[in-house]
Amino acid sequence: MYDSGKVIIGIAVFLAFVMFPFYINIGVVVEKPEPCLDTPVIQALEIKECVKPAHIMRATHIALLDNWKDLASRYGERLFVTEDKREFDISLQMTCMHCHSNYERFCMECHAFVAIDVGCWECHVVPEKETMR
Ligand code: HEC
Ligand code: HEC
Numbered sequence: 791m792y793d794s795g796k797v798i799i800g801i802a803v804f805l806a807f808v809m810f811p812f813y814i815n816i817g818v819v820v821e822k823p824e825p826c827l828d829t830p831v832i833q834a835l836e837i838k839e840c841v842k843p844a845h846i847m848r849a850t851h852i853a854l855l856d857n858w859k860d861l862a863s864r865y866g867e868r869l870f871v872t873e874d875k876r877e878f879d880i881s882l883q884m885t886c887m888h889c890h891s892n893y894e895r896f897c898m899e900c901h902a903f904v905a906i907d908v909g910c911w912e913c914h915v916v917p918e919k920e921t922m923r
């Protein structure tokens with residue numbers, strides 16, 4: 791005869807032990823970022839599009855911002871025309887942050903995920919808290 795109670799406890803302890811690497815992860819799993827597009831300005835847009843297609847923006851907004859910086863500060867170029875002929879001011883604050891006024895839930899949603907902190911707001915105006923959603 792054997793003590794079934796002890797066997798069950800033994801199995802439970804064994805499972806707890808072998809499963810440890812799995813449930814220890816649950817606490818640190820970071821949700822995939824879901825940048826929020828729900829801002830008053832985007833809501834009011836007729837064409838809900840960025841200055842370039844979203845998949846391109848996702849991959850290349852860094853180079854685009856870099857390019858905008860050069861265009862504006864080196865060449866005094868202030869107008870950006872999209873492929874479909876929409877016109878925008880070349881400005882981080884007045885253009886990007888005008889539509890994406892929810893900095894925390896948009897830009898930071900991704901940046902926190904990849905653990906980067908863009909040091910733009912030392913000089914550029916920090917997005918207004920009131921306009922965040
Ligand atoms: C040390 C201060 C400083 C920092 C930090 C800084 N910028 Fe700028 N940025 C400037 C100045 C000054 C201009 C020129 C403003 C002008 O010509 O109107 C400028 C212009 C720009 C422009 C074009 C014009 C405009 O008004 O937006 C872009 C885009 C830009 N910066 C993006 C960035 C980004 C993105 C970062 C962060 C990665 C950044 N900057 C960090 C000082 C800074
Ligand atoms: C006219 C409003 C508007 C302006 C200006 C604008 N955006 Fe967007 N942006 C949008 C919309 C709307 C989307 C989503 C488009 C889609 O899903 O097809 C978007 C998408 C994006 C994405 C991709 C998000 C994702 O889910 O992958 C990034 C990154 C982005 N924008 C950054 C910027 C930056 C940086 C600037 C300034 C250079 C900027 N946006 C200017 C409206 C704007």
Ligand code: HEC
Pocket residue numbers: 823825848851852855886887890896897898900901904906907908909910
């Ligand atoms: C869909 C996710 C996503 C969104 C939304 C997003 N970013 Fe980014 N951003 C990234 C990633 C990922 C990187 C790092 C890419 C790399 O290092 O190659 C990055 C890098 C940057 C950098 C360069 C930082 C550095 O130190 O080199 C700037 C500037 C920047 N983002 C600005 C913005 C701004 C402004 C917004 C909001 C208008 C924004 N991003 C929204 C994903 C995003």
